[in-house]
Amino acid sequence: MKNLLGSSITDLETIALNYGHAAYRGRQIYNWLYNYKNKKKNIDQIEVLPLDFRVKLKEDGYKVGELNILEKNLANDGTLKLLLSTGDDQSIECVGIPTEKRLTACLSSQVGCPMDCKFCATGKEGLKRSLKAYEILDQILFIENEMNRKVTNIVFMGMGEPLLNIENLLFSIKSINEDFNISQRKITISTVAIPQMINKLAQKSLQILGKCQFTLAISLHAPNQKIREMIIPSAKNYDINNIVEDCKEFVRKTGRRVSFEYLMLGDLNDNLNDADELSELLKGFQCHVNLIQYNQIDDVQFKQTSFRSLQLFQSRLLNNGTAVSFRRSRGLDKNAACGQLRQNAKYQ
Numbered sequence: 187m188k189n190l191l192g193s194s195i196t197d198l199e200t201i202a203l204n205y206g207h208a209a210y211r212g213r214q215i216y217n218w219l220y221n222y223k224n225k226k227k228n229i230d231q232i233e234v235l236p237l238d239f240r241v242k243l244k245e246d247g248y249k250v251g252e253l254n255i256l257e258k259n260l261a262n263d264g265t266l267k268l269l270l271s272t273g274d275d276q277s278i279e280c281v282g283i284p285t286e287k288r289l290t291a292c293l294s295s296q297v298g299c300p301m302d303c304k305f306c307a308t309g310k311e312g313l314k315r316s317l318k319a320y321e322i323l324d325q326i327l328f329i330e331n332e333m334n335r336k337v338t339n340i341v342f343m344g345m346g347e348p349l350l351n352i353e354n355l356l357f358s359i360k361s362i363n364e365d366f367n368i369s370q371r372k373i374t375i376s377t378v379a380i381p382q383m384i385n386k387l388a389q390k391s392l393q394i395l396g397k398c399q400f401t402l403a404i405s406l407h408a409p410n411q412k413i414r415e416m417i418i419p420s421a422k423n424y425d426i427n428n429i430v431e432d433c434k435e436f437v438r439k440t441g442r443r444v445s446f447e448y449l450m451l452g453d454l455n456d457n458l459n460d461a462d463e464l465s466e467l468l469k470g471f472q473c474h475v476n477l478i479q480y481n482q483i484d485d486v487q488f489k490q491t492s493f494r495s496l497q498l499f500q501s502r503l504l505n506n507g508t509a510v511s512f513r514r515s516r517g518l519d520k521n522a523a524c525g526q527l528r529q530n531a532k533y534q
């Protein structure tokens with residue numbers, strides 16, 4: 187299957203030339219493909235191209251993306267969650283999170299996920315497969331089309347563990363950067379952390395992207411190994427101290443600060459001793475902690491931390507000299523937590 191999505195301007199000029207057309211026809215496809223104002227789903231819609239060229243491309247199996255909408259959920263705060271079907275009848279999710287100045291797309295990198303985090307609906311179903319780069323990019327087109335706005339920021343925080351799909355992840359980032367015109371600095375990769383992969387990410391980014399300016403966000407969620415394994419069973423393969431050491435190396439190699447995501451879970455990781463231990467773990471290191479409010483899902487054992495406990499935890503980290511901010515979950519009223527839309531839908 188040949189997918190135009192993710193093709194560079196040079197790729198498209200070459201395709202046009204190979205079909206006996208002038209190179210500018212390739213540039214016309216490029217301008218159509220990455221202009222968010224077009225409702226782009228199939229080659230018939232590229233009306234600027236001669237009909238015979240469009241017919242030929244279709245006959246030869248070219249497509250624009252491959253996903254379809256199964257379900258949409260719009261929350262009161264404007265957050266839009268989409269459930270999308272893939273060409274092989276799997277389903278994935280993506281979310282558009284608007285503010286006045288930004289539209290952040292939260293993207294999936296895999297169908298399902300093998301990491302089995304205990305707070306996550308997606309993790310309960312295991313991994314089906316990794317997504318191709320064009321399937322990652324197609325999610326952006328759907329969000330732009332549905333929300334009628336250009337996406338400005340990207341977070342890989344949807345379904346899947348991005349570092350287990352590193353090549354497709356980086357090829358999609360290359361296109362996001364060069365074709366969708368979104369700076370690497372506005373892209374965040376969120377990972378549970380896989381042994382060896384933080385180093386590999388830095389190396390491969392330099393190879394494939396030529397630079398490494400995105401933000402790496404580690405889903406830490408605990409101040410020590412014991413608590414982390416209670417939340418993320420796969421964490422037993424990667425000691426928390428080794429994760430921090432690998433992150434220090436990442437900062438040395440890339441010059442980019444690392445973020446640590448910390449989901450506040452009532453009576454599990456939210457007391458002041460936990461805050462002190464977290465500060466000790468991360469001290470002397472160019473990093474930042476994001477505290478996140480937990481979205482309760484029906485049949486999982488964790489509970490939400492009170493807002494008061496969250497404030498005390500945050501103040502304690504600040505007093506300890508740890509850079510910290512608090513991120514409120516968006517779209518709480520419409521299944522906006524990771525994996526929830528898919529789990530509640532009839533499409534599995």
Ligand code: SF4
Pocket residue numbers: 299300301302303306307308309310344345346347378524525
């Ligand atoms: S939280 Fe992320 S890494 Fe963990 S199981 Fe869910 S999708 Fe996978």
